[in-house]
Amino acid sequence: MFTGLKSRFEEKRAFLSRQTQDRIEQFASFERQQSLIEMERSQSQQSILNQEIGKYLKTVHPTFLLKQDVHRALLNMLYSRSEGTFNMNLSMTKEMRKAYSFYHNELKIFIALLERRGFRMEGREELFMQTFLTKLRENNYRYLSDVYGDFVPENASIAGAFEAYIDAVDRKDKYESGHLDFFATYLNQKGIADFTWTKNKMKRKLKQYEKAHKQEFKLKQLERRLQKTS
Structure with a gap:
């Protein structure tokens, strides 16, 4: 009798063990299916972004967004949109105002189209935001590379690169966010600097260099003006 009870107990335990294992396998299968569904959904969303942002940035070129605090502010606008709230900083810089205007007059219309x-x-x-900025940077670098070409000599120092940049770029564009972003990437690709500076730090360094060599740059500008008259 005891042997029979023990046998039935072992059978019951084996049955419950199989049930548990089956549930574990079913759950694992469900998790794999959900992961695949989520992966496909993410790929689909990324594909929509890549395609539509690529087309959109052929129509606009908002390089002011390449400044870190500006695109952070824009990201906060996107969060506010999703949350149904409104947030506006009244003490905005010129580029912040551009971002605010761009969002309300351009970007939110594009986002509505994306969602459709x-x-x-x-x-x-x-x-x-990451996809948008990556494509904007690519476009900006390609465009300014075509404009300026390879303007810094090989094996140039940082000082030499600064001099070439200030000499090549129009005064009104030297400290514009798109140009600074382009210049930092250009220096990396040339191997002149492994740029870890922020754009603000590079801007300060450029201004310091320009101020220290102000007279020399003025002489060069005058020489070019005189050459145009001859």
């Missing part, structure tokens, strides 16, 4: 085409912004604000 299947993109879900809520929860993907950072993905949108």
Whole structure:
């Protein structure tokens, strides 16, 4: 009798063990399916972003967004949009005002179009911003490379690169965010500097260099003016 009870107990335990294992396998299968669904959804969302942002940035070139505090402010606008709140800093810089105007007059219309085409912004604000900035940087670098060419000599020092940049770029564009972003990337690609400076630090360094060599740059400008008259 005891042997029979023990046998039935072992059978019951084996049955429960199989049930538990089956549930574990079913759960694992469900998790794999959900992961695949989420992966496909993410790929679809990224594909929409890549395609539509690429087309959109052929129509606008908002390089002021390449300044870190400006695109952070824009990201906060995207969060506010998703949350249904409103946030505006009244003490805005010139570039901040540009970003605010760009968002309300341009970007939110583009986002509405994106959402109509299947993109879900809520929860993907950072993905949108990262994709947007990456493509904007690529376009900006390509465009300014065509404008200025390879203007810094090989094996130039940082000082030499600064001199070439200030000499090549129009006064009104020298400290513009798109040009600074281009210049930092250019120096990296030339191997002149492994740039870890922020754009603000590079801007300060450029201004310091220009101020220290102010007379020399003025002489060069005068020489060019005189050459045009001859």
